[in-house]
Amino acid sequence: xxxxxxxxxxxxxxxxxxxxxxxxxxxxxxxxxxxxxxxxxxxxxxxxxxxxxxxxxxxxxxxxxxxxxxxxxxxxxxxxxxxxxxxxxxxxxxxxxxxxxxxxxxxxxxxxxxxxxxxxxxxxxxxxxxxxxxxxxxxxxxxxxxxxxxxxxxxxxxxxxxxxxxxxxxxxxxxxxxxxxxxxxxxxxxxxxxxxxxxxxxxxxxxxxxxxxxxxxxxxxxxxxxxxxxxxxxxxxxxxxxxxxxxxxxxxxxxxxxxxxxxxxxxxxxxxxxxxxxxxxxxxxxxxxxxxxxxxxxxxxxxxxxxxxxxxxxxxxxxxxxxxxxxxxxxxxxxxxxxxxxxxxxxxxxxxxxxxxxxxxxxxxxxxxxxxxxxxxxxxxxxxxxxxxxxxxxxxxxxxxxxxxxxxxxxxxxxxxxxxxxxxxxxxxxxxxxxxxxxxxxxxxxxxxxxxxxxxx
Amino acid sequence: xxxxxxxxxxxxxxxxxxxxxxxxxxxxxxxxxxxxxxxxxxxxxxxxxxxxxxxxxxxxxxxxxxxxxxxxxxxxxxxxxxxxxxxxxxxxxxxxxxxxxxxxxxxxxxxxxxxxxxxxxxxxxxxxxxxxxxxxxxxxxxxxxxxxxxxxxxxxxxxxxxxxxxxxxxxxxxxxxxxxxxxxxxxxxxxxxxxxxxxxxxxxxxxxxxxxxxxxxxxxxxxxxxxxxxxxxxxxxxxxxxxxxxxxxxxxxxxxxxxxxxxxxxxxxxxxxxxxxxxxxxxxxxxxxxxxxxxxxxxxxxxxxxxxxxxxxxxxxxxxxxxxxxxxxxxxxxxxxxxxxxxxxxxxxxxxxxxxxxxxxxxxxxxxxxxxxxxxxxxxxxxxxxxxxxxxxxxxxx
Numbered sequence: 001x002x003x004x005x006x007x008x009x010x011x012x013x014x015x016x017x018x019x020x021x022x023x024x025x026x027x028x029x030x031x032x033x034x035x036x037x038x039x040x041x042x043x044x045x046x047x048x049x050x051x052x053x054x055x056x057x058x059x060x061x062x063x064x065x066x067x068x069x070x071x072x073x074x075x076x077x078x079x080x081x082x083x084x085x086x087x088x089x090x091x092x093x094x095x096x097x098x099x100x101x102x103x104x105x106x107x108x109x110x111x112x113x114x115x116x117x118x119x120x121x122x123x124x125x126x127x128x129x130x131x132x133x134x135x136x137x138x139x140x141x142x143x144x145x146x147x148x149x150x151x152x153x154x155x156x157x158x159x160x161x162x163x164x165x166x167x168x169x170x171x172x173x174x175x176x177x178x179x180x181x182x183x184x185x186x187x188x189x190x191x192x193x194x195x196x197x198x199x200x201x202x203x204x205x206x207x208x209x210x211x212x213x214x215x216x217x218x219x220x221x222x223x224x225x226x227x228x229x230x231x232x233x234x235x236x237x238x239x240x241x242x243x244x245x246x247x248x249x250x251x252x253x254x255x256x257x258x259x260x261x262x263x264x265x266x267x268x269x270x271x272x273x274x275x276x277x278x279x280x281x282x283x284x285x286x287x288x289x290x291x292x293x294x295x296x297x298x299x300x301x302x303x304x305x306x307x308x309x310x311x312x313x314x315x316x317x318x319x320x321x322x323x324x325x326x327x328x329x330x331x332x333x334x335x336x337x338x339x340x341x342x343x344x345x346x347x348x349x350x351x352x353x354x355x356x357x358x359x360x361x362x363x364x365x366x367x368x369x370x371x372x373x374x375x376x377x378x379x380x381x382x383x384x385x386x387x388x389x390x391x392x393x394x395x396x397x398x399x400x401x402x403x404x405x406x407x408x409x410x411x412x413x414x415x416x417x418x419x420x421x422x423x424x425x426x427x428x429x430x431x432x433x434x435x436x437x438x439x440x441x442x443x444x445x446x447x448x449x450x451x452x453x454x455x456x457x
Numbered sequence: 458x459x460x461x462x463x464x465x466x467x468x469x470x471x472x473x474x475x476x477x478x479x480x481x482x483x484x485x486x487x488x489x490x491x492x493x494x495x496x497x498x499x500x501x502x503x504x505x506x507x508x509x510x511x512x513x514x515x516x517x518x519x520x521x522x523x524x525x526x527x528x529x530x531x532x533x534x535x536x537x538x539x540x541x542x543x544x545x546x547x548x549x550x551x552x553x554x555x556x557x558x559x560x561x562x563x564x565x566x567x568x569x570x571x572x573x574x575x576x577x578x579x580x581x582x583x584x585x586x587x588x589x590x591x592x593x594x595x596x597x598x599x600x601x602x603x604x605x606x607x608x609x610x611x612x613x614x615x616x617x618x619x620x621x622x623x624x625x626x627x628x629x630x631x632x633x634x635x636x637x638x639x640x641x642x643x644x645x646x647x648x649x650x651x652x653x654x655x656x657x658x659x660x661x662x663x664x665x666x667x668x669x670x671x672x673x674x675x676x677x678x679x680x681x682x683x684x685x686x687x688x689x690x691x692x693x694x695x696x697x698x699x700x701x702x703x704x705x706x707x708x709x710x711x712x713x714x715x716x717x718x719x720x721x722x723x724x725x726x727x728x729x730x731x732x733x734x735x736x737x738x739x740x741x742x743x744x745x746x747x748x749x750x751x752x753x754x755x756x757x758x759x760x761x762x763x764x765x766x767x768x769x770x771x772x773x774x775x776x777x778x779x780x781x782x783x784x785x786x787x788x789x790x791x792x793x794x795x796x797x798x799x800x801x802x803x804x805x806x807x808x809x810x811x812x813x814x815x816x817x818x819x820x821x822x823x824x825x826x827x828x829x830x831x832x833x834x835x836x837x838x839x840x841x842x843x844x845x846x847x848x849x850x851x852x853x854x855x
Contacts, residue, residue, distance in 0.1 A: 112575075167588060254663070295663050327616055336619060337579050339590035345666055346592065349617050349627035350607045350674035353667060354640065372615040372632060374698060374722055387698040389705070390615060390632040423664055432648045452649065452667040 001030045007422055008293045009282060011457035012251050013037060014096045015305035018407040019419060034282050038275060041095040041131060046124040049082055051117050062199075078116035083325075083332045084318045086123065090301060091308045101130035101274070103301060104250050105137075107340040109173060112333065113146040118201040119333065122146040134243060134272035138173065138230050142192065145201035151338065153195050157209040163189040166229075168338055174233045176242045180218065187215040192226045240269035244277065251281055253292050254344045260286055294423030294456050297344050300328035303356060306457070307449055310420060311404045313363055316396035323371060324362075324395060327355050353452075360449035364399050368392045401442060413437055413444045420448050423456040495836050496710055498719045498765045499596075499620075501581075502743065504574065504726030506769040507736055508789040511547070512561055512807070516540045519810040523776040527732050527783070541807060546740035549748035550792075557801040558751065559794050560854040564808040565828060566788030566821025570771065574727070574785075577770040582620035584826050584845050595829055596718050597623030598844045599837070608677040610718040611709065613702040620720060628718070629677055632705065638682035641675045650675055681714060688712035692753045695746050699723045703750040711757040717837065726769060730780035743767075751794065764836055764855065765794040768825070775810055776817055787814070788821035791828055793854050800854050827852055 001009075006025050010017035017025075025033055053074055061067050093099040105126045113119040122144050129137035141147055142165070148154045153165035166189035170180045194210030197203055215224045218232050233239055244264035248256055263284070268277045281287055298306060304324070307313070315321035325331040329352050330341055341347075348356075361367035373387040411419060417433060425433075429451050436447050448454060514520050515531045516539070534542025535551045543551050553559050569587040571577045583591035593601070596610050601623035603609070610621050610628030621628030631637050640646075650672055688708050694700035702721040709716055723743055728735050747765070754760040772789030788808060808819045830841035830849035842848035 164588065168590075172590070297663050297667075329616070336592075337576065337590050339592055342592040342622075345663070346622075348667065348670050349622065349629075350670060350677060351615070351617050351630045353670050354674060357646075357671075358640075370615050370632075370636070374614055374702075374724065385697045389613065389698060389701045390636070424662070426649075426653065426664065426668065428649050428651070428653055432645070435648075450645065452671065453664060455667055456663055 001025065001028060001033055004293070004418075004422070005030070005288045006033065007419065008288060009033070011306075011422060012296070013100055013282065014093075014309075015090070015100075015302060016309040016420070016457075018309065019411055020407045022419075030283065034279065037097055037282075038131075038279065041098040043095055044098065044128050045094050046127065047082070047085055047089060047120065049078060049085055049116065049120055051078065051120065054117050072114065075116045076114050079114060079119060079333060080318065080322060082116065082120060082123070083334075084315075084321055086332050087301070087304070087321060087325075088314070090305050091312075091314075097278075098127060098130050101278075102127045103299075104247075105130055106332075107335065107343070108246060109137075109141045109147070110335045110338045110340040111144075111146050111150045112335060113149060115146070115149075115201075118145040118149070118197075121201050123333070129274075131275045131278070132273075134268075134274055135230065135234055137274075138169075138234070139227050141173075142169070142226050142230065143195065143197075143203035145197035145203075148195055148197055153192055154197070156189060156193050156195065158190075158193050158211040159209075161186070161189050161193060161211075165189070165192055169230075170233065172339060174230075174239045174242065175236065176238070179236070179238050179242075184217055187217045188224075188229045190215050191217070191224045191229045195226065234272060235270065237265065237269050240272065241265045243272075244268050247277060247281070249343070251278075252287060253295065254297075257286070260284070294421070294453075296457055297347055298455055298457055299341070299343065299347060300325060300330035300352075300356075301332065302457070303328070303359065303455065306454075307360060307363060310408075310445065310449065311364055312400040313397045316398060320393070320395050323393070324359075324369075327369065327371060328352060328359075348455075353455075356455055357450050357452065360446050362395050363397050364446055364449075366394055368394055404445065405441070408441065408445075413439075413441060416441065416445060417448055420445075421451065421453045421456075423453040425451075425453055429453055494762050495838075496717055496719065496759075496763045497832060497836065498706060498721070498763060500765065500767045501578070501720075501722040502726050502739075502767065502769040503578075503722050503724035504728070504769075505577075505771045505773055505785055506726040506739075506789065507728060507732065507783050508769070508772040509775065509808075510732070510736060510783075511544050511740065512537075512563070512790050513542050513544065514540060514807045514810070515542050517807075517810055519775075523810070525777070526781045527777050537803065541803065544737070544740050546737045547744045550744040553748060553751055553794060554802070557798065558796060559792060560798050560801050560804050562791045562793065562804045562823060562828060562852070562854065563806065564788045564819060564822040565768070565791045565825050566771075566819070567824055567826070568821075570787040570818070570821070572771060572785040572787070572816075574770055579619065581768060581770055581825060582618060584829055592619075593623050594618070594620035595844055596621050596628060596720070597626070599623075599718070599833070599839065600626035600628060602839065602843050605717075606677060607673050608681055608714065608716055610720070611681075611706075611716050612720040613705050614722075618720065621718075628720075629674070631678075631681065634678065634682040634685055638678040641678050646671070646675065681709070684714050685709055685712040690753055692749055692756070694749050694753075695742065697742060697746075699742055700746045700749070703746050704753075707750055707753045707757075710754065710759050710763060728773070728782050729778065729784060730782040732777075732782040747794065755796075761796040763795065764832065765792075766828070766832065767792040767794070768828075772819060774817055775813060775819065787816075787818040791825070793828075795855065798854055804852070804854055823852070824849065831855060 006022055090099055111122055125140055125144055151165040151168055152162045156162040163185050167185050171177050190211040194206040196206050212223055220232055245256055245261055248261055267280045362369045370390050370392055372389055373391055436444050510529055513529050513534055515534055521528045533545045536542040567587055571587050580587055582594045584595040585591045600610055605626055607629040612618055612621055612630045613632055614630045617630040653668055685708055688711055690704050690708050694704040706719045725739055754763055768791045769789050771786055773783035773786040778784050814820055826845055826849045831851040833839050833841040833844055834851050835855050
């Protein structure tokens with residue numbers, strides 16, 4: 001497989017590739033590389049976090065207001081820890097493609113929770129089903145404790161239906177706007193009544209709140225339950241198209257090619273095998289078309305992971321890892337709303353672009369970064385007078401330049417550019433690099449990572 | 458290699474012919490929107506301010522029955538008429554009120570209210586229905602429609618809220634124009650952007666978008682800095698984080714920036730426990746800063762062109778909770794401050810404390826998007842349906 005195609009593939013299915021890894025692949029065919037890619041993601045390694053503070057609690061403890069408050073506080077803290085644990089997983093994945101897809105699904109089945117037990121389970125569900133059957137996946141998601149809370153399906157009862165989940169299931173998760181009626185929402189909401197969960201987060205159907213009456217949904221009649229509804233939705237080809245389009249925009253190009261999309265839809269329908277769909281994309285010639293290379297704007301997490309791939313680093317303070325995510329506009333586990341983050345150009349504004357270009361200096365070269373202490377909803381009042389609108393910080397990281405040097409030692413400075421950047425270079429960017437051509441490889445690398453061209457992959 | 462061809466093509470095509478003009482000239486000449494000197498300053502009281510303890514119905518027994526520990530006694534209130542009084546901390550605001558500069562719109566909300574801070578803020582910022590999820594803010598869409606430059610809407614912060622993000626255009630988050638300007642003046646940015654050739658091929662490529670965004674950022678920073686550098690407010694603002702934001706906004710406005718929308722926030726209103734002291738302190742901070750801000754604008758003849766809107770993502774429950782605080786509620790009052798209000802004082806009647814929803818929360822009577830619609834139609838002179846996606850009726854406060 002051609003070097004530039006391997007670089008492209010690994011930019012999209014992962015977060016880049018080191019020259020050392022690349023060297024092992026150049027003699028192999030596209031088929032071989034892609035087969036082993038899926039093989040490496042066959043296993044599923046869940047994230048772990050200690051949640052023992054939530055086990056073996058007595059009823060009395062749970063009823064105690066003070067104790068509850070304490071547990072909630074601890075749980076929120078653990079959610080922040082999970083952010084860090086997940087980020088580290090993205091930085092050091094075992095199952096590369098699976099982790100990349102987990103990130104994709106986290107912006108599809110968008111959810112947020114302060115309960116660490118439920119959120120951890122939710123996040124691992126995304127990981128577990130990332131390459132499996134979209135049908136099983138959707139059914140599992142509909143029964144996840146975090147989702148039951150996030151879209152109020154827990155409050156969806158026979159006598160007081162709540163349509164929030166039913167609506168978003170169709171609008172955002174499966175069909176897209178305009179492919180169902182308000183009546184379909186009302187009817188399908190009935191099928192999801194009585195859905196609930198226990199303390200641990202296991203699904204419980206509360207029979208007495210479940211509406212077992214006949215429903216009329218997408219031109220079908222029956223005593224449908226939630227799983228039946230999902231089956232009926234998936235029997236619409238539109239669902240396969242909707243998901244394929246999202247996958248196309250994530251892996252291939254912001255601008256959809258109808259012919260390629262049709263191909264994908266045909267592959268995906270009616271079995272909804274995610275692995276098969278992806279394999280088709282990565283094996284097709286059009287995936288390697290010049291127009292599809294180096295033209296995708298990296299998400300903040302992709303940007304961070306890409307820098308990490310070249311120069312491994314870690315945040316010394318978890319809090320600062322979250323601050324950086326905030327300034328870049330994507331905090332893991334904290335999406336803006338159920339529609340998720342607006343991708344592509346949506347990542348870029350006057351502020352984030354400047355932060356992005358300064359990021360390598362901030363992370364690898366101890367440059368300062370600014371943030372505001374304006375605060376959020378839960379802020380304490382006491383120190384309003386000390387708070388600053390604009391505060392400087394130095395992000396403390398541990399960087400492993402020795403790893404960089406080991407991985408990149410065979411490349412000359414100019415070769416470093418074509419390895420790290422797949423977008424065309426502007427004239428100005430070329431000139432900047434020229435002025436640095438005799439610098440150390442380390443300085444030269446920081447310059448490359450700071451270019452607008454590096455924002456693309 | 459194709460890449461090499463591309464680069465060659467680019468450098469040939471540009472050959473000095475398309476040298477970019479100076480940034481400032483570039484966007485002054487192709488700015489299609491008509492200059493409109495009206496300004497809107499939007500302020501969010503983050504956390505959900507307790508509106509019932511802010512504008513207090515002191516003749517209503519239900520108010521005192523529901524709030525045994527936290528109700529505000531009649532004689533400490535600053536009465537607005539024989540039924541309604543301001544929280545005692547709002548003395549500075551009362552002065553503005555007495556001059557006819559404040560309109561209080563009561564009971565503002567939306568159907569099927571959401572009681573999550575995040576979600577409800579989202580709804581207010583995007584002007585969506587509660588079951589609708591938009592990825593652009595209402596000010597962002599205003600920027601889209603007017604094809605505005607980033608500095609047309611400024612948030613005094615280091616990162617940008619959804620409210621100021623559009624599909625094609627975004628506002629700008631800035632706290633210190635000098636530092637932002639200096640940052641973009643660094644050799645690295647100059648090297649990237651000076652004489653950047655706007656090659657047609659690159660413009661369709663996402664890379665062109667990145668460069669153009671940077672050029673916009675740089676020219677905005679330059680514009681704001683050059684215009685505002687000589688202007689330092691001579692009035693003393695309260696030395697807290699909210700005062701600092703308002704001072705920055707005042708300096709921007711009085712230096713003649715073409716910015717039309719400013720956004721600032723004061724946080725800490727989530728008073729679930731021991732509300733009394735906490736809210737008193739916060740309202741004092743708000744009112745003091747606001748009075749100074751208005752005086753400053755007046756001194757600079759800028760008040761008549763400025764409208765100040767204060768909202769909170771929701772109000773709080775009518776009945777207090779067991780910790781001498783209040784829980785998340787629904788409808789709330791909104792303050793509009795301006796010089797020539799058509800209807801100053803209490804715009805409409807206070808909420809009905811008897812007819813509550815199943816949670817014991819207020820039922821709204823004015824949709825918040827009617828407030829936005831009024832500002833869009835009558836102040837910014839743009840058809841509200843273009844920004845709000847649906848046409849909303851307007852109110853009579855301006």
